[in-house]
Amino acid sequence: DGRFIADATLFRHHLVVLTREDSRPRLEVHDLKTGAAHDIAFEGETYALDFETVYEFDTTLLRFSYSSMNRPAETYDYDCATRVRTLVKQQMTPPGFDPAAYVVRLLFARADDGERVPVSLLMRRDSGLDGSAPLLLTGYGAYGYSFEASFATNRLSLVDRGFVYAIAHVRGGTDKGWGWYEDGKLAKKPNTFTDFIAVARHLIGEGYTSKGRIVAHGGSAGGLLMGAIANTAPDLFAGIIADVPFVDALSTILDETLPLTPPEWLEWGDPIRDRTAFDVIRSYSPNDNVRAQAYPAILALAGLTDPRVTYWEPAKWVARLRATMTGGGPILLVTAMEAGHGGRPGRFDRLEEVARNFAFAIACVSGGLAWSKAS
Incomplete structure (x- = not known):
């Protein structure tokens, strides 16, 4: 176990x-x-x-x-x-890279039901724990996928600018065994979202960052996670990056003419034939739970030829957010006209996408995204 x-x-x-x-x-x-x-x-x-x-x-x-x-x-x-x-x-590294300049830690946050949620964390050794640092918190939590704490040179660009980078190993993955996966799927899917929020609050409590200094990031099923936390805990986050986000979950899982929908019932439930599954998905589907409240800045990313998360899901979500929210934002939508689920195909195109996301994150915590709903 x-x-x-x-x-x-x-x-x-x-x-x-x-x-x-x-x-x-x-x-x-x-x-x-x-x-x-x-x-x-x-x-x-x-x-x-x-x-x-x-x-x-x-x-x-x-x-x-x-x-x-x-x-x-x-x-x-x-x-x-x-x-x-x-x-x-x-692996070759950028010139001047010194691994001793960085600290890697494994923390555990206490979830609402008492479970211990692992958190992998990367920060510069000279960073203080006074709550002033901005933090990028990423997660996935679906299909039994384990989020590996591996090396990525791109992260160094953000960490060298003062960010703490953290991975929330939330339920829905197999990071803590098969039971960890089963506790984050079907009727227990909401555990994925509450785990992520618990991790954010733990990092605030331990002085790694502070409320309103966190930028959350997730893609695909992790984009569903982004939509859910935007609805339930918007005040915790300075910004949210939702990459090809599965945010119109109820409508998509109800449409069995979509070729990828029937296999997905094993992960989410069949809302057509099972009323309980319908009610559970309805309770967290981001597009169906947008409410009249202030939202953090959101960057929604779509691909026109994406066969897994169709481009109209983030488009519908962004439209509803803009029509319903009472403040905050901005709510931005970028649709890559030549991309699918994995982003643009070129090596340098990919680096441009990473740079845009990091620039958005930096702007969120530095006051560079001043915007009003009226504008």
Whole structure:
């Protein structure tokens, strides 16, 4: 319970299992002759692991990759018999990058029902804990997807500008086992949203940031999360980035002519034949719960050729927000005319999207988005 077997690889004399517990991965080596087992040790509170391909069966060498939020990806050969580890490849980093300048932490926030929600956090070592720092909080929480605390050079641009970067490992993923996934789907889907809000409040309480200094980010099913928290806790956030957001959930799941809808009933429930499922989805579907209140600044991103989240979902949501909200904003919509669910295809196009999102986040916490509904 609470421990997820993510992958395994088999050799003639060893079985190696990749597991995950409290969002932290582990590599366990089992000797098939003796039955003995040992873990491969890693530094750091939270990190990411994955198997690399080995084409030999009769070997003691395992190849795996390791990274953390302040340490670039490294590929190792590990001898399961001698326990000797050899670095064979390392990801290139930007000039002047110093991993010692950053701190990575694994925290736990207390959810409304008492569950401990893991939080992976990256910040500069010279950042203070006086609540003044802006914070980008991201999450997903669906389909059993685990949000890995891996390395990404793009984040450094934001962290070097004073931001704290945090991942909320909310229910709906397998970060704490299969039960963590089941507690964030179907009738229990609202746990995903309350977990994210609990993480935001915990980070405020611990001095990593303060109320109104958080920018939330999520895409696809994580965009549904963004829409839900915008409705239920708008005062916590300075801004929200909703990337191809699944925000018109009830209308989409009610339309069985859409080719991707019937398979989705396994995740969300079938609101056509199940009244309870209808009521649950109706209770959190962002577009159906927009209310007359002030909202934080919101950047909604859509792709015209997106087959998973159709472009009219964020368009409808933005229109309803603008017509209903009593203050706050602005509510911005960007529809990429040449993009699908994964954004624009070019390498530099992708960097432009990241830069735009980060610029929006910086503007949200620096007062650069002054706007009134009348304008």
